[in-house]
Amino acid sequence: TNRVNRGxxxxxxxxxxxxxENDLNESMENIKKASKLLDENMEALKHNFLLRGYFKKEKxxxxxxxx
Numbered sequence: 001t002n003r004v005n006r007g008x009x010x011x012x013x014x015x016x017x018x019x020x021e022n023d024l025n026e027s028m029e030n031i032k033k034a035s036k037l038l039d040e041n042m043e044a045l046k047h048n049f050l051l052r053g054y055f056k057k058e059k060x061x062x063x064x065x066x067x
Contacts, residue, residue, distance in 0.1 A: 004016070
């Protein structure tokens, strides 16, 4: 437990190191933003005239599989 309290090792770094905590929080925010942008891009692709047919076909296939 002394090593953890000093911030040594993986557990110590996670529990004690404030820079690591800040970096982890920043990484999580970046992941959330990237995920949201990906969702928006996928929604835009669904309405693109070149890809619309593909997404309609996949939706029908999914509905058939659910029955």
